[in-house]
Amino acid sequence: MSTPRPARPSGWVLGHVAGAPVVLAPSWLVAVVVLTAVFAPTVQRFTGLERGLTYVVAAVFVVLLFGSVLVHELAHGLVARARGQQPHAFVLTLMGGHTTFGGAAPTPATAALVAAVGPAANLVLAGGFLVAWLVAADGTVLAALLWAGAVANGFVGAFNLVPGLPLDGGRVLEAAVWAVTGDRHRGAVAAGWVGRAVAVGVLVVALAVPLLEGSRPSLVTVAWSALLGAVLWSGASAAVRGARTGRAVDALSVRAVGRPAVTVGARASLAQARAAAHAAGVEEVVVVAPDGRAAAYVDPDAAARVPDALADATTVGAVSSPIAVGAEVDGTLTGEALLAALSTATAHGPVVAAVVEGRVVALVRTADVLAALRG
Secondary structure, three states: OEEOOOOOOOOEEEEEEOOEEEEEOOHHHHHHHHHHHHHHHHHHHHHOOOHHHHHHHHHHHHHHHHHHHHHHHHHHHHHHHHOOOOEEEEEEEOOEEEEEEOOOOOOHHHHHHHHHHHHHHHHHHHHHHHHHHHHOOOOOHHHHHHHHHHHHHHHHHHHHOOOOOOOHHHHHHHHHHHHHHOOHHHHHHHHHHHHHHHHHHHHHHHHHHHHHOOOOOOHHHHHHHHHHHHHHHHHHHHHHHHHHHHHHHHOOEHHHHEEEEEEEEOOOEHHHHHHHHHHHOOOEEEEEOOOOOEEEEEOHHHHHOOOHHHHOOOEHHHHEEEOOOOOEEEOOOEHHHHHHHHHHHOOOOOEEEEEEOOEEEEEEEHHHHHHHHHO
């Protein structure tokens, strides 16, 4: 699976490939122990080895399996880098692995190619293991490992091509819908819903196949299927939510989230501020310093408590809240650029002045931005 995630995950760094670290997450150790215990009985049945040796062979197979997963992820990263998308980290985890990127793919073609090359690498490995198994001596430990490698890589490659997020096939479906509609987010929503169906289907198959064959479902199989289904459902749901948020981010603008404002000088009275706001047809009033910087804004609640009879004698400074230095954004920005600028500006305060050509045109409040993103 591959996802755009900017944060580097925690774990042990094994090295670097294509400018990105190869990280072994702590949960990987849990996977090795559990999978070794699960595969050991199968190894004993196929090889007839002593109990202790079966665990050694099973552990070797698990390590080889994760080696195949790493090849899968490296294929994602190397092709992505060749297409101008820098990988951020290659991570091996409890559920296999993932490749993180610093940003999303720039085009549908790149997204589809980067997604498809991972499963393709597994299918190539499956073919290589199968050829080696055909020439290996039957009944040997090596032959058992080669056969297991062929089956495991074939399954991983084929399963990852299922067209539902967060699987690689879901990325291909997302890219296809994106290419047809011109809307990346619509592709993610479509592939996310298919991914939810796949998540449910994994558990249904684990229960239905044994029952149709007249046997009882294996507790281990059902447990792993439920865990895998939960991971797939979580990833698919995150993709749907992310697409909706992404669409909201694309629509972000000062016109959408800002409150138009008029400016007055620091010596202005509240009556003058009210008159200026009324004339401009706005509710927000920004107090500017002599150098033109937004220094404060009139607090509507505080201003409302001042009776009209005292408005001429009350300065705007008496009913204003300060705007911190740096709490300012370019009012012409939109989308991700505006969101990034607001993220920096709101670190200084929850109310930000939007400026166009040196003039304050609106106030942007953190609560309004969050509401727009949720909406």
